[in-house]
Each structure stands twice: as C-alpha cells, then as structure tokens.
Amino acid sequence: MSKVIVVGGGAAGMMAAVFAAENGHHVQIYEKNDRLGRKLFITGKGRCNITNASDVEELFQAVVSNPKFLYSAFYSFTNEQVIDFFENLGVKTKVERGNRVFPVSDHSSDIIGALQRELHRLGVQISLCTEVEKICVENEKITGIIISDDS
Numbered sequence: 348m349s350k351v352i353v354v355g356g357g358a359a360g361m362m363a364a365v366f367a368a369e370n371g372h373h374v375q376i377y378e379k380n381d382r383l384g385r386k387l388f389i390t391g392k393g394r395c396n397i398t399n400a401s402d403v404e405e406l407f408q409a410v411v412s413n414p415k416f417l418y419s420a421f422y423s424f425t426n427e428q429v430i431d432f433f434e435n436l437g438v439k440t441k442v443e444r445g446n447r448v449f450p451v452s453d454h455s456s457d458i459i460g461a462l463q464r465e466l467h468r469l470g471v472q473i474s475l476c477t478e479v480e481k482i483c484v485e486n487e488k489i490t491g492i493i494i495s496d497d498s
C-alpha cells in the first residue's frame with residue numbers, strides 16, 4: 348500500500364481517488380474549496396452531462412483536435428463503463444437527444460453525492476479549505492506537499 352495524494356476534489360480528483368483507494372492505496376484529497384465537486388454542481392446547467400452513449404469511435408469524430416490523445420482514456424474507461432459505474436453507485440441514468448447521458452433526477456448533486464459516499468465507503472481522507480501550494484520532489488520522487496498559509 349502506498350500513500351496517494353490527490354490535489355483537487357473535482358470530477359477528476361474524486362474519480363482518481365476512488366480508483367486508487369479501490370486498488371488498496373491510502374488516499375487523501377486536498378481541496379481548496381469548502382466542498383467537493385463545486386464546478387461539477389453547475390455542469391450541464393445543473394444536470395451534469397455525465398457522458399455520451401454513442402459508439403466510442405463516433406466520439407473521436409467529435410474531438411476537434413488531436414483525438415488520438417484521448418484514445419487510451421476512451422478505451423481504458425469507456426462511456427459504457429462510466430454509465431455502469433454511476434448506476435452501480437445507485438444513480439439511475441437516462442439518454443437524451445444527441446446521446447447525452449444525464450442522471451434521471453436531472454440533479455448534478457446526485458453525482459456528487461454518489462461520489463462522496465463512495466469516497467467515504469473506501470475510507471478516503473478529505474481535507475477541505477486546503478490549498479496545495481507546492482509539491483516537493485527529491486530525486487524524482489514526491490516527498491510531500493506544502494499547504495498554503497491561508498488554508
């Protein structure tokens with residue numbers, strides 16, 4: 348087991364923390380806001396457009412520049428896996444015009460709530476109102492972080 352520090356408790360940070368914890372690591376999230384997923388709350392006009400249910404190959408056609416960059420990401424954790432992930436956390440989803448996927452409730456807060464519950468279930472430690480100012484590196488290894496004095 349190693350210690351994993353996640354800087355930022357947005358969508359990416361929460362997902363990274365969930366998967367690191369699932370893989371047996373001791374995980375701590377540092378978030379400068381007073382709550383997790385603040386931006387996620389306003390996404391999709393408050394409904395959170397989770398993913399798109401089109402065929403993965405079709406998704407690449409919608410990427411304006413350098414779609415190859417996303418190849419590994421799209422195939423490592425596909426749109427279907429994203430939907431299954433949230434359904435397994437108890438968030439029912441629906442597909443709308445253009446194959447856009449939303450929670451049935453139309454509330455992005457349900458996505459945030461599901462992720463928060465999963466973080467707690469997995470024992471992820473969460474430090475809110477904590478801004479990481481610097482990541483300390485020695486001999487190409489991360490040795491720690493420095494928290495802003497204002498936090």
Ligand SMILES: Cc1cc2nc3c(=O)[nH]c(=O)nc-3n(C[C@H](O)[C@H](O)[C@H](O)COP(=O)(O)OP(=O)(O)OC[C@H]3O[C@@H](n4cnc5c(N)ncnc54)[C@H](O)[C@@H]3O)c2cc1C
Binds near residue numbers: 398480
């Ligand atoms: C109006 C709007 C609507 C959108 N709608 C959608 C949508 O429907 N579907 C969709 O997929 N995407 C949507 N997006 C894009 C959306 O913002 C991203 O999908 C999502 O928020 C990206 O998550 P993230 O974790 O990468 O970044 P963020 O959500 O920005 O999370 C980063 C987190 O890191 C924290 N942080 C940053 N620096 C530090 C630090 N030094 N120390 C501690 N914490 C730190 C921030 O406070 C923040 O909480 C929308 C964006 C906007 C602006």
